[in-house]
Amino acid sequence: MADSRAELAERFGDRLKKDEPLAKHVNFRIGGPADAYLEAKTTQDAVDAIRIARSRNIPWVIIGGGSNVLIADAGFRGLVIQTAFRGWRQDGNRVTADAGVLSAFLARATVDAGLTGFEWAIGLPGTIGGAVRGNAGCFGGEMKDSVETVRIYDPGSDAERLMTWAECKFKYRDSIIKHMNPAPVVLDVTLTLGPGDKKVGKSRLDEIIRARKEKQPQGASSAGCMFKNVTLNGKEDLWKLRQETDIPSEFMEAKSIPAGWLIDQADLKGTKIGDAEVSDKHGNFCLNRGAATADQVMQLVSLIKTKIRNRFGVQLEEEVQLIGFDS
Numbered sequence: 001m002a003d004s005r006a007e008l009a010e011r012f013g014d015r016l017k018k019d020e021p022l023a024k025h026v027n028f029r030i031g032g033p034a035d036a037y038l039e040a041k042t043t044q045d046a047v048d049a050i051r052i053a054r055s056r057n058i059p060w061v062i063i064g065g066g067s068n069v070l071i072a073d074a075g076f077r078g079l080v081i082q083t084a085f086r087g088w089r090q091d092g093n094r095v096t097a098d099a100g101v102l103s104a105f106l107a108r109a110t111v112d113a114g115l116t117g118f119e120w121a122i123g124l125p126g127t128i129g130g131a132v133r134g135n136a137g138c139f140g141g142e143m144k145d146s147v148e149t150v151r152i153y154d155p156g157s158d159a160e161r162l163m164t165w166a167e168c169k170f171k172y173r174d175s176i177i178k179h180m181n182p183a184p185v186v187l188d189v190t191l192t193l194g195p196g197d198k199k200v201g202k203s204r205l206d207e208i209i210r211a212r213k214e215k216q217p218q219g220a221s222s223a224g225c226m227f228k229n230v231t232l233n234g235k236e237d238l239w240k241l242r243q244e245t246d247i248p249s250e251f252m253e254a255k256s257i258p259a260g261w262l263i264d265q266a267d268l269k270g271t272k273i274g275d276a277e278v279s280d281k282h283g284n285f286c287l288n289r290g291a292a293t294a295d296q297v298m299q300l301v302s303l304i305k306t307k308i309r310n311r312f313g314v315q316l317e318e319e320v321q322l323i324g325f326d327s
């Protein structure tokens with residue numbers, strides 16, 4: 001894409017990085033170079049970059065904090081745009097945050113602003129844009145609980161649009177935004193929260209930070225949970241799993257079997273391929289022990305899926321988003 005980068009370079013100057021290693025922009029610390037990389041400081045930067053990319057047939061992808069992505073070893077043949085627009089404002093119980101605002105920052109800021117309802121996101125890596133697209137959640141909260149509207153740029157119609165909560169069609173780690181083609185860009189998100197007590201909110205933040213430290217591996221690079229938990233709709237055949245182990249009643253009540261529990265039951269914690277390793281603290285975390293490659297992670301993913309399917313008859317599905325594997 002050497003020639004086609006010229007127009008992007010003309011618009012963004014030195015800010016457009018060529019052959020930029022992506023590993024340094026994502027949590028996993030894995031991934032080859034992007035032909036072109038732009039840190040979008042404003043929503044207009046992102047929209048302009050996409051317009052140019054589309055007019056030149058340059059493949060493009062948007063990332064936020066890079067905390068839920070695995071980038072291919074060969075990198076991405078096209079333009080990677082990372083959101084760095086980070087303004088936010090409060091209007092009573094409503095908060096509107098640009099897509100590049102870090103979720104954890106917003107969790108603390110809303111408590112400081114005397115609001116409640118977003119404390120759960122205090123330990124959530126990444127941006128609010130990435131969180132809304134995948135309906136991120138933890139500690140009893142999910143994006144869908146507080147989103148009122150989402151402003152997107154739709155490259156198909158080359159226009160901005162405000163999506164209502166109902167239009168977002170939030171489901172477990174899913175929203176319609178994930179399935180729209182061409183992929184839209186979340187520009188900002190408006191949350192409706194409740195009036196809160198700052199002191200209570202702060203102690204809830206501390207409690208969640210403590211719980212995360214206990215449950216999740218600290219310090220190692222990862223993309224968080226590798227697989228989605230298995231949602232039960234009453235129609236699946238669990239006899240094979242039941243033959244092997246007792247399914248805790250709380251999972252049946254919650255209609256969800258944690259992927260980490262299945263990985264643990266299959267004795268896969270600590271399994272290693274190269275420098276990619278299943279965490280022995282949390283089975284659903286795949287860690288980069290230093291020099292892991294995307295290829296090693298994918299081999300590990302494939303091994304886990306095969307073992308869980310063969311042994312328990314359950315099909316795991318990746319939660320992590322793959323970038324560059326089809327270019």
Ligand SMILES: Cc1cc2nc3c(=O)[nH]c(=O)nc-3n(C[C@H](O)[C@H](O)[C@H](O)COP(=O)(O)OP(=O)(O)OC[C@H]3O[C@@H](n4cnc5c(N)ncnc54)[C@H](O)[C@@H]3O)c2cc1C
Pocket residue numbers: 027061062063064065066067068069083099100124125126127128129130131132133134135136137138184185186187216222223224225321
């Ligand atoms: C240690 C660790 C712990 C984690 N714990 C949790 C947890 O408890 N719960 C949970 O749900 N997740 C968890 N995650 C996963 C991750 O933090 C969330 O999914 C997060 O919301 C992703 O945001 P991001 O900005 O990093 O998205 P990215 O990883 O940058 O991108 C994820 C996807 O969203 C798309 N995207 C990003 N920004 C935009 C945008 N503005 N518009 C359109 N598309 C966009 C990307 O193209 C990509 O497909 C964890 C991750 C790590 C590393």
